[in-house]
Amino acid sequence: MSKSYRLASLSLAIVFAFSWNFGASASAGDPLPSWNDVESKQAIISFVEKVTKPGPNYVPPAERIATFDNDGTILSESPSYVQLAFVIKRVKELAPQHPQWKDKQPFKGVLEGDMKAVADSGEHGVVELVMATHSGMTADEFTSLVENWLANAKHPKTGRPYTEMVYQPMLELLAYLRANDFRTYIVSAGGLEFMRPWTEKIYGIPPEQVIGSSIKTIYEIRDGRPVLERLSEINFLNDKAGKPVAINQYIGKRPIFAAGNSDGDREMLEWTTAGEGPRFGLIVHHTDAQREAAYDRESSIGRLDKALDQAETSGWTVVDMKNDWKVIYPKREKASR
Amino acid sequence: MSKSYRLASLSLAIVFAFSWNFGASASAGDPLPSWNDVESKQAIISFVEKVTKPGPNYVPPAERIATFDNDGTILSESPSYVQLAFVIKRVKELAPQHPQWKDKQPFKGVLEGDMKAVADSGEHGVVELVMATHSGMTADEFTSLVENWLANAKHPKTGRPYTEMVYQPMLELLAYLRANDFRTYIVSAGGLEFMRPWTEKIYGIPPEQVIGSSIKTIYEIRDGRPVLERLSEINFLNDKAGKPVAINQYIGKRPIFAAGNSDGDREMLEWTTAGEGPRFGLIVHHTDAQREAAYDRESSIGRLDKALDQAETSGWTVVDMKNDWKVIYPKREKASR
Numbered sequence: 001m002s003k004s005y006r007l008a009s010l011s012l013a014i015v016f017a018f019s020w021n022f023g024a025s026a027s028a029g030d031p032l033p034s035w036n037d038v039e040s041k042q043a044i045i046s047f048v049e050k051v052t053k054p055g056p057n058y059v060p061p062a063e064r065i066a067t068f069d070n071d072g073t074i075l076s077e078s079p080s081y082v083q084l085a086f087v088i089k090r091v092k093e094l095a096p097q098h099p100q101w102k103d104k105q106p107f108k109g110v111l112e113g114d115m116k117a118v119a120d121s122g123e124h125g126v127v128e129l130v131m132a133t134h135s136g137m138t139a140d141e142f143t144s145l146v147e148n149w150l151a152n153a154k155h156p157k158t159g160r161p162y163t164e165m166v167y168q169p170m171l172e173l174l175a176y177l178r179a180n181d182f183r184t185y186i187v188s189a190g191g192l193e194f195m196r197p198w199t200e201k202i203y204g205i206p207p208e209q210v211i212g213s214s215i216k217t218i219y220e221i222r223d224g225r226p227v228l229e230r231l232s233e234i235n236f237l238n239d240k241a242g243k244p245v246a247i248n249q250y251i252g253k254r255p256i257f258a259a260g261n262s263d264g265d266r267e268m269l270e271w272t273t274a275g276e277g278p279r280f281g282l283i284v285h286h287t288d289a290q291r292e293a294a295y296d297r298e299s300s301i302g303r304l305d306k307a308l309d310q311a312e313t314s315g316w317t318v319v320d321m322k323n324d325w326k327v328i329y330p331k332r333e334k335a336s337r
Numbered sequence: 338m339s340k341s342y343r344l345a346s347l348s349l350a351i352v353f354a355f356s357w358n359f360g361a362s363a364s365a366g367d368p369l370p371s372w373n374d375v376e377s378k379q380a381i382i383s384f385v386e387k388v389t390k391p392g393p394n395y396v397p398p399a400e401r402i403a404t405f406d407n408d409g410t411i412l413s414e415s416p417s418y419v420q421l422a423f424v425i426k427r428v429k430e431l432a433p434q435h436p437q438w439k440d441k442q443p444f445k446g447v448l449e450g451d452m453k454a455v456a457d458s459g460e461h462g463v464v465e466l467v468m469a470t471h472s473g474m475t476a477d478e479f480t481s482l483v484e485n486w487l488a489n490a491k492h493p494k495t496g497r498p499y500t501e502m503v504y505q506p507m508l509e510l511l512a513y514l515r516a517n518d519f520r521t522y523i524v525s526a527g528g529l530e531f532m533r534p535w536t537e538k539i540y541g542i543p544p545e546q547v548i549g550s551s552i553k554t555i556y557e558i559r560d561g562r563p564v565l566e567r568l569s570e571i572n573f574l575n576d577k578a579g580k581p582v583a584i585n586q587y588i589g590k591r592p593i594f595a596a597g598n599s600d601g602d603r604e605m606l607e608w609t610t611a612g613e614g615p616r617f618g619l620i621v622h623h624t625d626a627q628r629e630a631a632y633d634r635e636s637s638i639g640r641l642d643k644a645l646d647q648a649e650t651s652g653w654t655v656v657d658m659k660n661d662w663k664v665i666y667p668k669r670e671k672a673s674r
Contacts, residue, residue, distance in 0.1 A: 062543060139585055196589045206399060207589030214586060219578040219604055226604070226611050228585050235586075241556040248476055248565050249551060249572075250587060252533045252544030267556055267563070274563050 031176040034169040034326045040282075040319045044173065047280045051256065052180050057278045059256055061181035066257035067211075067247060067268060068174070070188035070195065072302040073261045073284050074203060076165040078293035079157065080115070080301060083190050086149055090133035098132075107132070119300055130191070131232040135215055139193060139228040146197050160329075163202050168330045170284070173259075174203055182257065185209045187247060189239035189264055193230075211250050213238045239264045244271035256280065266307040273314055281316035283307060288322035368513040371506040371663045377619075377656045381510065384617045388593065389517050394615045396593055398518035403594035404548075404584060404605060405511070407525035407532065409639040410598045410621050411540060413502040415630035416494065417452070417638060420527050423486055427470035435469075444469070456637055467528070468569040472552055476530060476565040483534050497666075500539050505667045507621070510596075511540055519594065522546045524584060526576035526601055530567075548587050550575045576601045581608035593617065603644040610651055618653035620644060625659035 035041040051059040071077035091101070091110045101107035106125035109117030118125060134142065155165050174184050186195060186205055192212035199205045214235040217228045238246050244267050247255065258265070258272035259282040269281040285304065286295050296304040311318050321328065372378040388396040408414035428438070428447045438444035443462035446454030455462060471479065492502050511521050523532060523542055529549035536542045551572040554565045575583050581604050584592065595602070595609035596619040606618040622641065623632050633641040648655050658665065 192586070193589075208587065210589065217582050217585065219581045219608065226581065226608050228581065244556045244563065244565065245554050248554065249529070250545065252530070252547065271556065271563050 031179070032169065032172050034172055036324055036326055038320075038324045040317050040324050043317045044176075044280070044282070047257070047278060048176065048180050051278050059277065063253060063256065064177075064180070064182040065185065065251060065253050065255040066177050066182045067185045067187040067243075067255045067259070067272070068170075069260040069262070069265045069268070070186050070190050070212075072286065073259055073265070074167055074170045074174075074186075075163070076155075076167070076292060077302050078286070078295070081190065082153075082162045082165075083194050085153060085156075085162065086146065086194065087129050087133050089149060089153070090145075091129065094133065127234060131215070131234075134191060134194070135230040135232045137230055138222075139217060139230060142193055142230055143197050146194055150198060160332075163198055164329065164332070166202060166330065167284075167325070168327050169325045170259075171203065171330070174205070177257065178204065183209065185211060185247075185251065185255075187211045187238065187243050187258075187268060189213055189237070191215075192238075211238060211246050241267045243268035247271070258282070259284065260307070261286065262302040262304050263307045266310060269307065269316055270310070270314065273316065281311070281314060283311050283316055283318045285318050285320055287320050288325075288328065290322075291328045292321060294322075368516070369506065369509050371509055373661055373663055375657075375661045377654050377661050380654045381513075381617070381619070384594070384615060385513065385517050388615050396614065400590060400593065401514075401517070401519040402522065402588060402590050402592040403514050403519045404522045404524040404580075404592045404596070404609070405507075406597040406599070406602045406605070407523050407527055407549075409623065410596055410602070411504055411507045411511075411523075412500070413492075413504070413629060414639050415623070415632070418527065419490075419499045419502075420531050422490060422493075422499065423483065423531065424466050424470050426486060426490070427482075428466065431470065464571060468552070468571075471528060471531070472567040472569045474567055475559075476554060476567060479530055479567055480534050483531055487535055497669075500535055501666065501669070503539060503667065504621075504662070505664050506662045507596075508540065508667070511542070514594065515541065520546065522548060522584075522588065522592075524548045524575065524580050524595075524605060526550055526574070528552075529575075548575060548583050578604045580605035584608070595619070596621065597644070598623065599639040599641050600644045603647060606644065606653055607647070607651065610653065618648070618651060620648050620653055620655045622655050622657055624657050625662075625665065627659075628665045629658060631659075 032041050032044065050057045051064065068074055071081050075082060088110050091107060095101050095111055098107070102111055106118045106121035106129055109115065109121070110129065150163065153162050154160065155162050158165065177184055184205055186199055186203070186209065188195060188211070190212050192210060192214045195212055196207040196210050199210050200207065216231045216233040216235045218231060220227060220229055236242065236246065240263070243265065247268065254275045255272045256275070256278065257280040258269045260269055261284040273279040273281040283304070285308070286293050286302065288294060295302060296308060308318070310316070369378050369381065387394045388401065405411055408418050412419060425447050428444060432438050432448055435444070439448055443455045443458035443466055446452065446458070447466065487500065490499050491497065492499050495502065514521055521542055523536055523540070523546065525532060525548070527549050529547060529551040532549055533544040533547050536547050537544065553568045553570040553572045555568060557564060557566055573579065573583065580602065584605065591612045592609045593612070593615065594617040595606045597606055598621040610616040610618040620641070622645070623630050623639065625631060632639060633645060645655070647653070
């Protein structure tokens with residue numbers, strides 16, 4: 001693993017050097033320079049000051065756990081999740097070996113670009129697509145696949161690398177929390193091993209602080225060397241009520257800060273903010289059709305409905321992207337080719 | 338969780354203050370003062386110096402992952418695992434609610450002190466015992482049960498608290514590795530949530546660096562508050578070939594150092610030492626009948642057979658407890674009442 005990670009580090013470092021710069025600068029002076037001086041920003045800063053200063057609300061660094069959803073919370077999920085683009089590419093690559101796919105949903109829909117048919121196949125269809133494209137290889141081979149794909153993949157609307165479609169204000173928030181001795185985790189429905197090759201370079205979050213959905217792997221000896229083989233079987237779906245379960249399983253501590261953007265994050269915020277002492281729940285509300293996308297209660301991707309209601313009753317902070325953020329994406333300081 | 342953890346910290350801090358002192362002193366001067374000046378000690382120090390000094394074998398701190406088995410590697414498992422004592426206590430407590438247990442193995446064996454009958458029930462029997470005693474409550478309630486039990490439980494042979502039955506040379510090794518920017522993990526077949534309440538106080542290993550076997554939990558709202566309920570269903574058995582799988586699942590990096598004492602750790606050491614670059618595999622060999630216990634190939638607990646053969650062919654370092662360690666357990670600086 002370490003060799004492929006080093007290769008990944010090199011290529012990703014070239015592509016994403018700009019986002020690092022931003023992450024680092026966030027801790028000097030105004031910790032959240034891309035945020036307008038609005039209620040959400042004030043609430044974040046007030047919370048961080050409260051838990052880090054001596055007093056009744058002080059929280060020791062070991063308990064300063066912050067969990068972030070990924071798609072739609074740190075990274076744009078519009079028009080579709082980054083992992084779906086990877087799935088589509090893989091289905092097209094593998095199609096010649098599976099002639100039956102051209103008559104079988106959801107594969108047919110992917111091959112014909114009929115995303116409605118794919119969506120109509122439901123969770124069962126998505127799981128089928130993931131099984132067909134993410135298994136039958138070793139963990140190291142999968143990591144290489146993701147790295148190679150990501151190095152060249154472009155966002156369909158902007159033409160920028162997917163991993164530049166990250167929210168600059170959220171990078172600043174991650175850096176600000178870490179500067180105050182928080183440990184920041186990703187807790188996403190996305191694939192654990194799909195995210196780990198790039199979260200450190202893009203977000204500063206190392207593999208061991210990434211929690212995601214996973215498929216079963218087994219340990220075996222192949223050609224005299226041990227490998228971890230990825231099976232066509234779901235291990236864990238890290239969504240909705242699965243998120244608090246996984247947080248407990250991986251971290252063994254209840255977060256004091258959680259950020260999400262959809263109903264898939266509702267239970268994570270509920271679990272986080274139901275704990276004793278100071279707690280912070282944050283919802284990123286996609287309100288900016290011009291600079292990114294506007295969607296909530298009716299959206300098929302990133303639906304924000306029950307969680308938006310609960311934000312009100314539970315005192316979660318709702319970030320209005322259009323109003324609260326000066327910029328959405330990092331400025332491109334360097335070309336990324 | 339945080340409240341119960343704080344209570345735990347308080348009571349455990351009183352009981353185990355002595356082991357902290359030892360852990361801290363290990364980093365000054367000789368980093369492994371309880372080790373004789375033997376080959377195993379020299380090999381450890383030579384490895385740590387090699388990976389931390391600039392040169393071809395340098396390993397960046399982020400990749401300095403060290404995984405330790407628990408029972409028999411850091412904590413005495415003789416005459417039986419600490420968790421088994423907890424199971425026995427729980428079975429006796431719960432027996433009045435389960436009158437059928439007095440005629441049904443493995444419960445009958447536990448109630449009658451017939452450990453051979455329990456052992457004869459095999460893995461299936463052990464799983465049944467764990468299900469009956471570790472589920473049907475919330476994660477927080479289970480944590481409290483473990484804490485309360487541990488605060489009063491005494492080792493049957495020595496009369497000392499179980500958590501004093503820890504190997505002083507291994508505490509020094511953990512502290513030495515951490516002083517050299519290693520991250521130390523427990524990777525044990527023991528219960529994840531059985532270990533987490535006390536590993537930080539005893540070993541300096543926080544909950545998020547503990548990997549163990551687990552039962553399934555679900556998230557639900559009870560009396561208007563969210564809880565994690567423990568079900569009577571195995572989630573993952575973290576033993577043998579499960580250990581590399583869990584290491585990949587939790588950490589996402591291959592360790593460069595792994596320590597175990599039985600065939601249950603063989604695959605973890607194999608996976609660790611098959612990686613590229615400098616690697617270290619360590620086997621604690623129980624050779625000291627007088628100061629602790631002597632067992633290996635024929636033992637029913639902590640059997641060391643295939644892994645002892647493989648130590649030879651794979652260049653793992655075998656620690657001969659009788660010959661290599663000046664002391665087994667920490668000196669009692671304070672009474673622990």
